[in-house]
Amino acid sequence: MKNSWIHVHRGTVAKQARVGVADLNEEHYSRGGFFGPVSMLYHGRKAADPIRVEGPISVAVALLGAMTFNDEGNPSGLPTELLANDELSISLSRRAEAMPHLLRNVDADTLYFIHEGDGVFATEFGSVEYEPEDLILIPKGTTYRHMPSTSTTAKVIESIAPIEFTEHRQIGRHSPIDFGVLGIPELTEYDWPEQEEWEVKLKHGTEITSAFYADLPFDLTGWKGDLFPFKLNLRDIRPLNSERIHLAPSSWSILESVSFMCVPFLPMSGVSDPEAEELPTRHRNVDADEVILIRRVNGSPVNALGHFPQGMTHGPAGRERDAYHAIYEPGMQRMLEGLSIDSYRRLHRTPAFLAALPPKGGQK
Ligand SMILES: [Fe+2]
Numbered sequence: 001m002k003n004s005w006i007h008v009h010r011g012t013v014a015k016q017a018r019v020g021v022a023d024l025n026e027e028h029y030s031r032g033g034f035f036g037p038v039s040m041l042y043h044g045r046k047a048a049d050p051i052r053v054e055g056p057i058s059v060a061v062a063l064l065g066a067m068t069f070n071d072e073g074n075p076s077g078l079p080t081e082l083l084a085n086d087e088l089s090i091s092l093s094r095r096a097e098a099m100p101h102l103l104r105n106v107d108a109d110t111l112y113f114i115h116e117g118d119g120v121f122a123t124e125f126g127s128v129e130y131e132p133e134d135l136i137l138i139p140k141g142t143t144y145r146h147m148p149s150t151s152t153t154a155k156v157i158e159s160i161a162p163i164e165f166t167e168h169r170q171i172g173r174h175s176p177i178d179f180g181v182l183g184i185p186e187l188t189e190y191d192w193p194e195q196e197e198w199e200v201k202l203k204h205g206t207e208i209t210s211a212f213y214a215d216l217p218f219d220l221t222g223w224k225g226d227l228f229p230f231k232l233n234l235r236d237i238r239p240l241n242s243e244r245i246h247l248a249p250s251s252w253s254i255l256e257s258v259s260f261m262c263v264p265f266l267p268m269s270g271v272s273d274p275e276a277e278e279l280p281t282r283h284r285n286v287d288a289d290e291v292i293l294i295r296r297v298n299g300s301p302v303n304a305l306g307h308f309p310q311g312m313t314h315g316p317a318g319r320e321r322d323a324y325h326a327i328y329e330p331g332m333q334r335m336l337e338g339l340s341i342d343s344y345r346r347l348h349r350t351p352a353f354l355a356a357l358p359p360k361g362g363q364k
Helices: 318-327 351-355
Strands: 026-030 038-042 060-063 080-084 088-095 102-105 109-116 119-123 126-130 134-138 143-148 152-159 198-204 207-213 230-233 260-265 289-297 300-308 336-343
Touching: 080 351, 088 143, 088 336, 109 289, 119 134, 126 134, 126 230, 152 260, 152 336
Parallel strands: 102 198
Antiparallel strands: 026 038, 060 300, 080 088, 088 152, 102 143, 109 134, 109 152, 119 126, 119 143, 134 230, 198 207, 260 336, 289 300, 289 336
16 A cells, blocks of 8 residues: 555545544544554544553553663663664663773664763763753764763663664755754763773673773774764754644654654644644554653653554543643643654563553553
8 A cells, every 4th residue: 555645535524634623533543654544534432542451562651760770770781671673672771870891782773862861972983971852873883981970861772774864855954953953072082090901892682792902992083974973952953843733743753764763752832723633643553663751741750651552542532632622722832742762663572661560551
């Protein structure tokens, strides 16, 4: 199946999806995230979440406060893997002390998203200082050392396929980001105390090989090219938005590989057209497992990691929609802030993720 401008309809439908649909109980059913072949479905009943789920693919939300972090209190530890498949892994790190070793991921690009804390990624290309809401991309094969100044919690994404900027064609080269806002390392002379040997951990999947050097391998006197680490802060992203229709979150994708897209949920105003539906549609995102680090809802910290597996319908149900419509004013601020990783292949939950779920498996 492929996208077509010829859309078939049966029964009672909205002429314009997402607009004037208050009583139509609209659901968005689509392939390829939100931009493949699509049918909008109009239900006779208001949407409801399942009363019970048996099996591994329920919607689940884990609280960060209930998680165990392998690198918290153990500087030699690596981030805790929570969801993974053969191409992609999503972990959480909580690190208070500098890595005693250098690290080189020899399988995957690594993307850090800083939830809390500040410090520096010391890389062979130079230092990348970080703060909350920074995305730091460390290319496959780059050697680095994570050195927090304050305890740092980060979402860590490892992708076998190269991570690239999402290209939003037709809108020009300066949105949603101007590449001038990227933080690119300057050469740094590291004045760390001398050591008898320097360990470089080569990470390949879940296995580690350690190579030991007599001298610190960070000794570059120059570099040039288009392969290097960089950072980007969420505040420097100017997301695409519309006053007259709620755009699908995939329109906010900022980085991606053939395996996933990285979708920030940023502060922005909602639709102002009173006929346009502000809340997201119910959807079953049949080609994307969504893994969202929820930072804030209505400005209040949440600190949760939600997993919305592909095929499992979710989004505000009837009762939540009614409560929202009772307080809604056109143009009010969106509620959710966070960062979603939408994986095109199913992700499997690790024991660490399952252990962090509240009673009933965090289902909603
Ligand atoms: Fe979703």
